[in-house]
Amino acid sequence: MALIVQKYGGTSVGSVERIKAVADRVMRSRSAGNDIIAVVSAMAGETNRLFAIANQLCDSPDPRETDVLVATGEQVSSALLAIALRGMGQPAISFLAHQMRISTDSNHGRARIKSIDCEAVLQALKQRNIVVVAGYQGVDAKGDITTLGRGASDLTAVALAAALDADLCEIYTDVDGVYTADPNLCPNARKLERISYDEMLELAGLGAKVLQHRSVEVAKRFNVPLMVRSSFSEAPGTWVGQEDQSMEDVLVAGVTLDQNQSKLTLSGVEDRPGLAAKIFGPIAAAGIIVDMIIQNASADGRTDMTFTVARTDLKRALEMVEGIAAEIGARGVRHEDQVAKVSIVGCGMRTHAGVAARMFEVLARERINIEMISTSEIKVSVVVNSKYGELAVRALHEAFLGAGAPPSHSGAS
């Protein structure tokens, strides 16, 4: 008998019919002889609805109270799933964060889990219950409700699986796994049979919205076996786990596109120590995440500093940077919001050279100009003009993952 943590996302519990379907699925896993903990998100659209009401009341709603508000979404789903299961004659009990003490810090809206007290859950499992847990939420030392950030029901599930040393953590969503590219962009994108934590981390960070980034970090740290699969079908999903030998044979696991990008350039910056800190310190303090940074040294002792931020942060970033430019005597500030980030990800890059060069070659062949480049051990990202984003993804997918390309972890390969 295995202990399985299952997480059901917003579309999976988006209606009465869907909740019934989830209850059926939970019961099937149960009937197969497993202990089940089901972590649920808010019904699709509910969290946005609640945020919208708060924003109608006030431009910047109080964070503590906003958490009290939006945590109700998951509370509703957890109660409804427990009601559905009990209606089927199956003992079931819901837990909110304060009832099982998912303890977090007090950073409302993006709290971090400090500990989980599994006692009540284990007791409930022992009494043959299916345990239903409201995702996304925690409780701080003062007893205040916190939330863990958008998409963090994944994190609740993975953290619970880690704390309970579960045999498996299944993430049920509205897609049937992790794909080599967005199938809407690449009709020949294929579902991956398995992928490493590191690859998934790069993909999650690159806008592939299948798994929340921090949940993958926690899964990696505690070696929680993850399975991403669809609650709408019986198709097997994608395994996310430790990197193994076979994965290293694969150059590229996936190609991603992030269109929520913009680029800022501070030109004519004096080239002396400490200036980077002067520029990026205030931006970080304002909670704006800077992704790529490129500095071009120049002959006259001045340099250009180019960096990217999410397009949604551009306006705020621009205001700050213009102030900073005046302060440090830079010559000017330019910005560009029509840029996209295209990335290839794969463990194989650790051991195979030349992947980046081949990527640049493919893009050059399509006459796509590369504006910025950034690389990690298992990823190469380039910034290109927005309008070439989709073309770039298709060309790279064809080159690295199309018919005739080297093997991927895909089931079809």
Next chain:
Amino acid sequence: MALIVQKYGGTSVGSVERIKAVADRVMRSRSAGNDIIAVVSAMAGETNRLFAIANQLCDSPDPRETDVLVATGEQVSSALLAIALRGMGQPAISFLAHQMRISTDSNHGRARIKSIDCEAVLQALKQRNIVVVAGYQGVDAKGDITTLGRGASDLTAVALAAALDADLCEIYTDVDGVYTADPNLCPNARKLERISYDEMLELAGLGAKVLQHRSVEVAKRFNVPLMVRSSFSEAPGTWVGQEDQSMEDVLVAGVTLDQNQSKLTLSGVEDRPGLAAKIFGPIAAAGIIVDMIIQNASADGRTDMTFTVARTDLKRALEMVEGIAAEIGARGVRHEDQVAKVSIVGCGMRTHAGVAARMFEVLARERINIEMISTSEIKVSVVVNSKYGELAVRALHEAFLGAGAPPSHSGAS
């Protein structure tokens, strides 16, 4: 500086605009130099919506989980009001039942408050906060969420006012006070300036939906001064308090109509001890509330037993009674669902004789047949054919509360 508990009902917080209006009103009381605790109901329609979803999942949803579900309604309202107040620059903090320990028993859906720990609330008030409390809910010894019954946000407010020895408990609703009759039935119904706890208890129990019955019981027991008023106007409301001399001068404070009535008659019941218990024991055990009971002794040692239940309970009651009738050898069972209960209520009846007789006289003059009669110290109720219900109310209101009638507590008198 006074400590005021204000309770805002579902229509008072029914939209973003209404919540803003409530925040304004709270701020005005605050600016007048008072400490304010605002107890809120769920937004109008929300509790029914949540119950409806639960009932779509399951015919009889699990009570524990249903409480987890429906308690979110008040949680949402409390967070939104706190957000609105903070948006106006006013320190405010919401409390859920488990955060301030409104401890109850474990009777889900109709839990009774055992104690309230006011420590956190007092601390928050000391820090100049307006305290917002989610009504309707409690927490039991296991830490499970409980609810206190429909309309019980009133009870939360009154219990808090009692526990904190507040100077005043204001119940804000969508009507501007307690009327001598339903103004929809009696165009000349008048708002009462004041009314005694006992009169309010009879009125609350008789279907005047202004205040929840148990909240009035608690207010009476702890002598909490209540004011029922409208959140939609500045009109003064109705005081509910201890009976005083002037109230005793008033024969009738109000006339009420309850159309949700039905009547059952067990005919030819053997007239021997213990049979009433045999009949009403199982009905009570099924949670069906029997209101009036009349037994007519007859010459042949057999008797007719007639009683009323809510029309919504008639079907269940009838099935039970037919079984019981067979068991105890009664001759038959008749039922009538087209009956209404008309009542007059007033402290003056304690000291003035002849009120009932005058009521019967008024009804006789209108040729309305009285099917059943029941009296208490300060109330006379009669059951009449449904179709005469409204006529009865109007005739009694005119006789006891119309122009030329003896004085009432009404402001107009």
